[in-house]
Amino acid sequence: MAHLPQMKIPATYMRGGTSKGVFFSLTDLPAAAQVAGAARDAILLRVIGSPDPYGKHTDGMGGATSSTSKTVILSKSTQADHDVDYLFGQVSIDKPFVDWSGNCGNLTAAVGSFAISNGLIDPSRVPENGTAIVRIWQANIHKTIIAHVPITNGEVQETGDFELDGVTFPAAEVQVEFLDPADGDGAMFPTGNVVDELNVPGVGTFKATMINAGIPTIFINAADIQYQGTELQDDINNDDKALAMFETIRAYGAVKMGLIKHIDEAVARQHTPKVAFVAPAANYISSSGKAVNTDDIDLVVRALSMGKLHHAMMGTAAVAIGTAAAIPGTLVNLAAGGGELSAVRFGHPSGTLRVGAQAALVQGQWQVKKAIMSRSARVLMEGKVSIPQ
Incomplete structure (x- = not known):
C-alpha cells in the first residue's frame, strides 16, 4: 500500500x-x-x-x-x-x-x-x-x-x-x-467575593480567591494544604497523590467559578482554570541554584499548569497575581503584606518576577485597567x- x-x-x-x-x-x-x-x-x-x-x-x-x-x-x-x-x-x-x-x-x-x-x-x-x-x-x-x-x-x-x-x-x-x-464585563470575581470558602470533598474546606484576570485562577494558601510555598517541581510533580489533590481542587473550583457545570467536565478543560498557592516571602534556593531572599520578594507563589507544577510562572497567571495583589483582602494581597499595592515581586520556582496592576473600586466592583510585565x-x-x- x-x-x-x-x-x-x-x-x-x-x-x-x-x-x-x-x-x-x-x-x-x-x-x-x-x-x-x-x-x-x-x-x-x-x-x-x-x-x-x-x-x-x-x-x-x-x-x-x-x-x-x-x-x-x-x-x-x-x-x-x-x-x-x-x-x-x-x-x-x-x-x-x-x-x-x-x-x-x-x-x-x-x-x-x-x-x-x-x-x-x-x-x-x-x-x-x-x-x-x-x-x-x-x-x-x-x-x-x-x-x-x-x-x-x-x-x-x-x-x-x-x-x-x-x-x-x-x-x-x-x-x-x-x-x-478581567473576564467578561469587568466583574473579575465570579462569586462576588474576594475570598470564598471552597469545599473540596476528600481534601477539605479552605479559603480561596477565585479570579478571572489574565486567566481564570484559583489561589489558595500554601499552609492550608500543608505546603510552604517554596516547593520546586520535583517536590510536587513526583507525587501522584499531590497532583490528584490539585486536580480535584481545580475541578471543584471550576464549578464554583461557573466555568463548568460538573466536575467531570474538567478533564476536557485542562488549560483553565489554573491553581496556585501563595505564602508570605521566604528564603529558598531556586531550580537554577540561585538564592532567593525575603528582601528580594513580596511573596512566594507556585502554580500548576496542565496538571503539573510550572517550572517558573505562566504569563497569564502572573497577570492574575498582579491583579489580585492590587485588590485589598485577596489571599495574594494578604500574603504580600496587605494594603494598597500597585506592583509586587513574587518568588517562583525559577526565581523572581515583577508585575504591576492598576485597580479601582467602581460602583462596588473591582476593576483593573491594565497589568504590565516585561518578558x-x-x-x-x-x-x-x-x-x-
Missing part, C-alpha cells in the same frame, strides 16, 4: 517568555485548518506529537510539558484599532485535544515580533529605530494586549541584556500590557514543519 508524502507547512518555532511554541500565519495553513474545527486540531496535534502515551513528544515539535506543547495562529486583525489577531492553542500531551479556552501570556511576548517579521503589521507602524507598538487582539478571550517591540534598522531586535528568571540566556526586553484583563522573545527556527498527511 502506497503512503502519501508528508505535508509541509510554513512555521516558526519561537520562545516567548518562559514558554516556546510553533507559530503559524493563518493563511499558511491548509484551507481546512484556516477555520476552527477537527481538521485544525488534528494538524496541530500532529505538529506537536500528541497524544503521546510515552509523554516525550519524540515524534513532534512539543517538549512534553505545558510550557512547550503550545501553538499560535496569527493573522492581520479583523478588529478596529488592532494590528494582529492572536489565537492560542494549548495542546494536550497525552489526550487527543487542543484547549482553546485561554491565553498564553508568555507567548504573547513573541506575537508582536512574529507579526512584524512576517508582514502582518502595517509598515508605517514600525519605526526604523525605536519601539513598535503592536496592538494585539487576543481572540481566545477577546481582550486587547499591547506589546512594545524593540526595533533596530527596521527589524525586530531580539538580542539584549534583559534577564528573565526561567530563561537561560539574556535577550531584548519586550514590555507587555494586558488591558482590562523577552526570540526566533529559534524558521522554515516548514512536516507532518504525515
Whole structure:
C-alpha cells in the first residue's frame, strides 16, 4: 500500500517568555485548518506529537510539558484599532485535544515580533529605530494586549541584556500590557467575593480567591494544604497523590467559578482554570541554584499548569497575581503584606518576577485597567514543519 508524502507547512518555532511554541500565519495553513474545527486540531496535534502515551513528544515539535506543547495562529486583525489577531492553542500531551479556552501570556511576548517579521503589521507602524507598538487582539478571550517591540534598522531586535528568571540566556526586553484583563464585563470575581470558602470533598474546606484576570485562577494558601510555598517541581510533580489533590481542587473550583457545570467536565478543560498557592516571602534556593531572599520578594507563589507544577510562572497567571495583589483582602494581597499595592515581586520556582496592576473600586466592583510585565522573545527556527498527511 502506497503512503502519501508528508505535508509541509510554513512555521516558526519561537520562545516567548518562559514558554516556546510553533507559530503559524493563518493563511499558511491548509484551507481546512484556516477555520476552527477537527481538521485544525488534528494538524496541530500532529505538529506537536500528541497524544503521546510515552509523554516525550519524540515524534513532534512539543517538549512534553505545558510550557512547550503550545501553538499560535496569527493573522492581520479583523478588529478596529488592532494590528494582529492572536489565537492560542494549548495542546494536550497525552489526550487527543487542543484547549482553546485561554491565553498564553508568555507567548504573547513573541506575537508582536512574529507579526512584524512576517508582514502582518502595517509598515508605517514600525519605526526604523525605536519601539513598535503592536496592538494585539487576543481572540481566545477577546481582550486587547499591547506589546512594545524593540526595533533596530527596521527589524525586530531580539538580542539584549534583559534577564528573565526561567530563561537561560539574556535577550531584548519586550514590555507587555494586558488591558482590562478581567473576564467578561469587568466583574473579575465570579462569586462576588474576594475570598470564598471552597469545599473540596476528600481534601477539605479552605479559603480561596477565585479570579478571572489574565486567566481564570484559583489561589489558595500554601499552609492550608500543608505546603510552604517554596516547593520546586520535583517536590510536587513526583507525587501522584499531590497532583490528584490539585486536580480535584481545580475541578471543584471550576464549578464554583461557573466555568463548568460538573466536575467531570474538567478533564476536557485542562488549560483553565489554573491553581496556585501563595505564602508570605521566604528564603529558598531556586531550580537554577540561585538564592532567593525575603528582601528580594513580596511573596512566594507556585502554580500548576496542565496538571503539573510550572517550572517558573505562566504569563497569564502572573497577570492574575498582579491583579489580585492590587485588590485589598485577596489571599495574594494578604500574603504580600496587605494594603494598597500597585506592583509586587513574587518568588517562583525559577526565581523572581515583577508585575504591576492598576485597580479601582467602581460602583462596588473591582476593576483593573491594565497589568504590565516585561518578558523577552526570540526566533529559534524558521522554515516548514512536516507532518504525515
